[in-house]
Amino acid sequence: MEIKIAGPDDIDLLLPALLELRPHRSPEELRKMLLQQFGEGFQIIFMGDASVAYAVAGFRTIHFLFSGKTLYIDDLVTHSDHKRNGYAGALLDWLKEYAMQNGYDHISLDSGFHRKDAYRLYLNKGFEISSMHFSMKLK
Secondary structure (H helix, E strand, O other), X not given: OOOEEOOHHHHHHHHHHHHXXXXXXXXXXXXXXXXXXXXXXXEEEEEEOOOOEEEEEEEEEEEEXXXXXXXXXXXXXXXXXXXOOOHHHHHHHHHHHHHHHOOOOEEEEOOXXXXXXXXXXXXXXXXXXXXXXXXXXXX
């Protein structure tokens, strides 16, 4: 199955999967946020058909002192109707190849403590648990 790069016209295809990962957001909020993030260089790749994305990966470029040019994966999710088909692994493989071809030094992502199935995939794809992420909610 082909991996596609999403644009603003693809948001409706992406929303069902993204809402599973971000259930605290409404479709309207996600649509608005995606349009803003696309303007900031955020990109999304996905696999799916003409009606829905089976799996989605959102990423951006960030330059850190500790890791250099970093491909940061914001979102990686497979729609619950399409799990266990290798889609998330294929998206990670695509992202790794993209990063290598475009001179990145590092790939990074954060994963919530409740996403234990995702940990298995990340470790099998060569990721290491290298730190803990701390945050502070302001609103």
